[in-house]
Amino acid sequence: xxxxxxxxxxxxxxxxxxxxxxxxxxxxxxxxxxxxxxxxxxxxxxxxxxxxxxxxxxxxxxxxxxxxxxxxxxxxxxxxxxxxxxxxxxxxxxxxxxxxxxxxxxxxxxxxxxxxxxxxxxxxxxxxxxxxxxxxxxxxxxxxxxxxxxxxxxxxxxxxxxxxxxxxxxxxxxxxxxxxxxxxxxxxxxxxxxxxxxxxxxxxxxxxxxxxxxxxxxxxxxxxxxxxxxxxxxxxxxxxxxxxxxxxxxxxxxxxxxxxxxxxxxxxxxxxxxxxxxxxxxxxxxxxxxxxxxxxxxxxxxxxxxxxxxxxxxxxxxxxxxxxxxxxxxxxxxxxxxxxxxxxxxxxxxxxxxxxxxxxxxxxxxxxxxxxxxxxxxxxxxxxxxxxxxxxxxxxxxxxxxxxxxxxxxxxxxxxxxxxxxxxxxxxxxxxxxxxxxxxxxxxxxxxxxxxxxxxxxxxxxxxxxxxxxxxxxxxxxxxxxxxxxxxxxxxxxxxxxxxxxxxxxxxxxxxxxxxxx
Amino acid sequence: xxxxxxxxxxxxxxxxxxxxxxxxxxxxxxxxxxxxxxxxxxxxxxxxxxxxxxxxxxxxxxxxxxxxxxxxxxxxxxxxxxxxxxxxxxxxxxxxxxxxxxxxxxxxxxxxxxxxxxxxxxxxxxxxxxxxxxxxxxxxxxxxxxxxxxxxxxxxxxxxxxxxxxxxxxxxxxxxxxxxxxxxxxxxxxxxxxxxxxxxxxxxxxxxxxxxxxxxxxxxxxxxxxxxxxxxxxxxxxxxxxxxxxxxxxxxxxxxxxxxxxxxxxxxxxxxxxxxxxxxxxxxxxxxxxxxxxxxxxxxxxxxxxxxxxxxxxxxxxxxxxxxxxxxxxxxxxxxxxxxxxxxxxxxxxxxxxxxxxxxxxxxxxxxxxxxxxxxxxxxxxxxxxxxxxxxxxxxxxxxx
Numbered sequence: 001x002x003x004x005x006x007x008x009x010x011x012x013x014x015x016x017x018x019x020x021x022x023x024x025x026x027x028x029x030x031x032x033x034x035x036x037x038x039x040x041x042x043x044x045x046x047x048x049x050x051x052x053x054x055x056x057x058x059x060x061x062x063x064x065x066x067x068x069x070x071x072x073x074x075x076x077x078x079x080x081x082x083x084x085x086x087x088x089x090x091x092x093x094x095x096x097x098x099x100x101x102x103x104x105x106x107x108x109x110x111x112x113x114x115x116x117x118x119x120x121x122x123x124x125x126x127x128x129x130x131x132x133x134x135x136x137x138x139x140x141x142x143x144x145x146x147x148x149x150x151x152x153x154x155x156x157x158x159x160x161x162x163x164x165x166x167x168x169x170x171x172x173x174x175x176x177x178x179x180x181x182x183x184x185x186x187x188x189x190x191x192x193x194x195x196x197x198x199x200x201x202x203x204x205x206x207x208x209x210x211x212x213x214x215x216x217x218x219x220x221x222x223x224x225x226x227x228x229x230x231x232x233x234x235x236x237x238x239x240x241x242x243x244x245x246x247x248x249x250x251x252x253x254x255x256x257x258x259x260x261x262x263x264x265x266x267x268x269x270x271x272x273x274x275x276x277x278x279x280x281x282x283x284x285x286x287x288x289x290x291x292x293x294x295x296x297x298x299x300x301x302x303x304x305x306x307x308x309x310x311x312x313x314x315x316x317x318x319x320x321x322x323x324x325x326x327x328x329x330x331x332x333x334x335x336x337x338x339x340x341x342x343x344x345x346x347x348x349x350x351x352x353x354x355x356x357x358x359x360x361x362x363x364x365x366x367x368x369x370x371x372x373x374x375x376x377x378x379x380x381x382x383x384x385x386x387x388x389x390x391x392x393x394x395x396x397x398x399x400x401x402x403x404x405x406x407x408x409x410x411x412x413x414x415x416x417x418x419x420x421x422x423x424x425x426x427x428x429x430x431x432x433x434x435x436x437x438x439x440x441x442x443x444x445x446x447x448x449x450x451x452x453x454x455x456x457x458x459x460x461x462x463x464x465x466x467x468x469x470x471x472x473x474x475x476x477x478x479x480x481x482x483x484x485x486x487x488x489x490x491x492x493x494x495x496x497x498x499x500x501x502x503x504x505x506x507x508x509x510x511x512x513x514x515x516x517x518x
Numbered sequence: 519x520x521x522x523x524x525x526x527x528x529x530x531x532x533x534x535x536x537x538x539x540x541x542x543x544x545x546x547x548x549x550x551x552x553x554x555x556x557x558x559x560x561x562x563x564x565x566x567x568x569x570x571x572x573x574x575x576x577x578x579x580x581x582x583x584x585x586x587x588x589x590x591x592x593x594x595x596x597x598x599x600x601x602x603x604x605x606x607x608x609x610x611x612x613x614x615x616x617x618x619x620x621x622x623x624x625x626x627x628x629x630x631x632x633x634x635x636x637x638x639x640x641x642x643x644x645x646x647x648x649x650x651x652x653x654x655x656x657x658x659x660x661x662x663x664x665x666x667x668x669x670x671x672x673x674x675x676x677x678x679x680x681x682x683x684x685x686x687x688x689x690x691x692x693x694x695x696x697x698x699x700x701x702x703x704x705x706x707x708x709x710x711x712x713x714x715x716x717x718x719x720x721x722x723x724x725x726x727x728x729x730x731x732x733x734x735x736x737x738x739x740x741x742x743x744x745x746x747x748x749x750x751x752x753x754x755x756x757x758x759x760x761x762x763x764x765x766x767x768x769x770x771x772x773x774x775x776x777x778x779x780x781x782x783x784x785x786x787x788x789x790x791x792x793x794x795x796x797x798x799x800x801x802x803x804x805x806x807x808x809x810x811x812x813x814x815x816x817x818x819x820x821x822x823x824x825x826x827x828x829x830x831x832x833x834x835x836x837x838x839x840x841x842x843x844x845x846x847x848x849x850x851x852x853x854x855x856x857x858x859x860x861x862x863x864x865x866x867x868x869x870x871x872x873x874x875x876x877x878x879x880x881x882x883x884x885x886x887x888x889x890x891x892x893x894x895x896x897x898x899x900x901x902x903x904x905x906x907x908x909x910x911x912x913x914x915x916x917x918x919x
Contacts, residue, residue: 179566183568186541204825250612269913340745362891452887452892
């Protein structure tokens with residue numbers, strides 16, 4: 001049996017130690033925060049990595065494992081989370097969990113009639129325990145014991161005063177200075193101290209006041225009662241509602257099953273918006289890919305011709321539209337297409353008079369033309385590169401044979417070049433279609449989905465594609481956010497793209513059969 | 519080996535636990551507010567020993583990031599933002615009520631109204647601003663007092679070929695469009711019997727609002743107003759001296775000064791109602807202020823900072839020096855109102871009404887902006903577009919007809 005070299009084993013152990021240390025630190029922090037789902041994932045991931053590193057049978061997995069971990073964390077987990085959100089009613093007014101809302105309502109108080117205010121002083125002992133001494137308007141003293149306040153006589157021997165009469169210690173507890181006081185206020189402010197038949201709570205840095213809790217919740221019946229007004233509330237889909245219709249804000253997130261999906265299918269407004277946006281998205285992707293491929297292939301065939309001088313130079317400058325980040329070129333084109341001040345309209349006005357001013361951003365059709373034009377400009381270099389590569393792979397002997405057989409230029413192109421080209425390029429075309437289908441950047445930066453459409457039920461403009469429509473619903477929708485509906489649409493987009501990819505696989509296999517036949 | 523491992527484990531436990539405990543405040547502000555708040559925070563830290571971290575976040579991202587981060591505990595203790603965020607944030611359970619008590623009298627009432635929701639105050643205002651008519655004195659020596667005068671001046675000055683615009687305003691932009699609609703009686707949300715806003719009473723298609731929209735439509739048809747002029751177009755025209763008049767706010771003054779434009783500030787001209795009377799435009803008041811997160815773990819300290827450091831005249835003047843919005847702190851406003859621009863905005867501000875801060879407002883902006891775009895693009899006539907917008911808003915809010 002061959003023993004692995006000592007230095008390599010040492011490196012492996014050291015790296016694993018560092019990873020485990022980081023994981024343990026992360027797990028502790030997550031445990032303190034209460035994020036148990038992430039904690040479980042981190043723990044399982046670390047255990048798996050350790051197991052794979054030390055087990056002989058699972059050792060070959062070591063190259064796959066980091067990829068699998070990231071796949072799970074960055075792809076599978078967000079998908080599962082999106083599907084979960086799409087089955088809830090998460091939107092403005094319902095973004096908190098039930099536990100968070102109950103905690104907030106539990107903290108709400110109201111002032112009883114003639115609520116007294118006390119000035120406070122906080123004392124701390126060596127074990128970091130706290131006691132609070134309150135002084136009332138008439139000089140009465142209250143001392144905290146655990147979570148209650150009790151009256152205490154001014155001449156109680158525990159109280160240690162200094163020369164000015166300030167109480168500087170109570171038994172072992174020392175008066176906190178300003179800095180110490182500020183560091184413990186966070187702990188004190190969430191507690192309700194019982195006193196007689198009312199409660200005492202922090203009012204400001206040096207004051208306490210009498211309060212009464214505003215809400216009482218009965219676990220068994222699920223009824224929330226407002227103790228000040230006596231009104232009872234029961235929760236209806238995440239909002240506590242009274243019989244007369246008034247509600248308590250905030251509401252919380254509850255599961256509503258498949259309602260978001262059925263809304264898309266049955267609600268007339270959403271359904272018509274969905275169909276309109278879906279149709280435009282398909283057309284947009286189709287025309288973009290078609291035009292950019294046509295131009296890219298045309299340029300590639302020209303550049304493939306050995307008789308053209310300066311091919312390197314042309315190829316270099318043709319790459320530029322693809323090389324510039326989409327963000328920058330989209331914004332520059334937006335400026336060029338500006339209806340009043342843009343260069344394109346100014347040129348058209350100079351050439352054809354002011355009737356030729358085109359409302360690029362204001363008219364639905366022209367806005368679509370503009371988007372397809374800009375996307376074609378940005379994508380054709382990519383098509384040019386892949387076409388160049390694919391054209392090189394077609395042996396020139398076939399062309400000579402075809403010429404001898406009397407094939408015309410067009411026949412050579414359609415019978416030889418295109419089929420052989422499509423074998424290698426087709427999956428890339430389909431990939432480009434899928435990418436353009438979801439090309440949020442260009443659409444959102446240039447038009448934001450506008451110009452608007454009259455009588456649209458959701459924020460769906462004339463140039464909105466599915467993904468930008470989802471974004472607008474999520475962040476510019478009714479009352480602000482409609483995350484649940486947007487998640488449902490996102491899941492539908494996922495299904496569509498997954499179907500396109502599946503077709504992609506089938507399609508490439510079919511073409512491989514064609515190749516084998518040639 | 520085992521002992522070393524145990525020791526390391528214990529060390530890590532300690533590190534994890536001590537991460538909780540030290541009192542610290544976090545403030546989120548935009549690029550203009552951050553330097554000022556850092557200076558104020560330094561004073562607070564020196565006096566109390568509490569660290570304050572001021573994080574700079576782009577203004578357009580502040581609200582969205584706060585909504586995402588606050589429930590997870592990653593949000594700030596104090597948020598610097600606009601008053602129209604109040605409704606949405608309160609409805610999501612993210613803001614803590616602030617009780618100013620008698621100190622409320624030290625502040626501008628419109629500012630306090632902007633941050634109030636459901637009877638509670640959720641923010642301390644520090645700047646109240648509204649739009650007015652800014653004009654280039656070289657092109658327009660005397661500002662118009664009625665809208666007819668404005669149209670005459672614009673007709674004389676506008677020469678699209680050479681790029682001179684007598685009158686320009688960002689459009690579609692409902693915030694800047696509102697004075698035209700409100701002059702004749704248009705409004706966003708009516709008031710209900712309790713004095714709060716009634717989201718099912720949308721007044722964007724009242725005869726007064728339609729009147730304003732018709733005037734807007736006519737201006738575009740006559741070529742007196744550029745359709746679709748965005749911020750960059752408008753600032754380009756104004757800063758190059760080619761713009762006569764613009765409806766904008768104090769945020770434009772810095773750029774006008776830098777460009778050397780001889781500018782003046784005047785109230786927005788009154789709008790003819792069509793029967794011989796004129797209506798006074800009522801622009802929106804936009805209030806900038808400081809809010810307290812309900813997920814803060816140091817609310818008492820944060821309130822101490824807000825009441826004793828932010829809500830003071832000295833800080834109001836410091837904020838004004840860096841970010842020239844008319845102060846909401848009344849004694850600070852008196853001190854700075856010998857600046858003629860501030861005085862002019864303040865004069866217009868007497869007719870200003872705060873933007874509605876209820877969460878339903880976000881449904882309004884989108885539909886309203888679309889209506890203005892449809893009218894400007896000549897794809898719908900004003901009454902049709904506004905009625906469709908009102909219907910869309912009511913449907914989105916879920917009101918029953």
